Amino acid sequence: MENDRRNTNADKSTTPPDLFTERRPGRTSKRTFLILTVLFAFASSLILLFPMRITVKGMGQTAPAKIYSVGAEMTGKIVEVYCMEGTQVIAGSPIVKMRNEKLSSTIEETQKRREIAEGKLGVLHAEKKSRSEWAQRCALYYEVGSISSREKRQADDMVIVIEREIAIQNKEIEEIDASLKYMLKLENKEMVTAPANGVILTPMKDRLEMVLSEGQEIFKLAGKEKIIFGSDYPL
8 A cells, every 4th residue: 555655656746747737728818818908909009199100102293182272252452462382381371461442441431430429429428417417406496496397397308318319329339339340350351361281372472462352262272281193102
């Protein structure tokens, strides 16, 4: 029996250890799957955050991805040019300034009308203050019997009349302000800006002092993104 035990121990010592170790393939596969998933997510994040740029080499032609045709939003004359043909511009940068003489003169006249209306309103407010003070004195005179009820009523009526005139004047100023707001909004359209990042294609120097009607093209702008035409380009 002792020899059997020795033989058994000898067999165990010569047998590879992994035969006696309990294998858990399910846990190992799950751990491997989790590691691969994390690595894939990390690689995807790097690609999204730092996209690769492919450089195309070879013979061919390029063309702008988009051509913008910018037209006049109002009739007027080009009085200033800020860019030349071939100038690279960014979206919103000024390209030309137009001027509508009729609109400009109308704005000036309307502003003068408003100044006059404001002056009249100031006079009316001063007159109202004077008539209100007189109406208050007439009320005291009437109590002591110095004036008649008719004279007191006339003083009160004068205050009512001046208040109506003030209301009319305020209404006129509101209408002038509305007209000015609309015309100043039109005046803002005199400054023509770039609709996108790109390059000016039109000879702008030749456009100075040119009179354009509403909707007429002022300039063309080539978008900075390019499309490549060709058939065989090594990457």
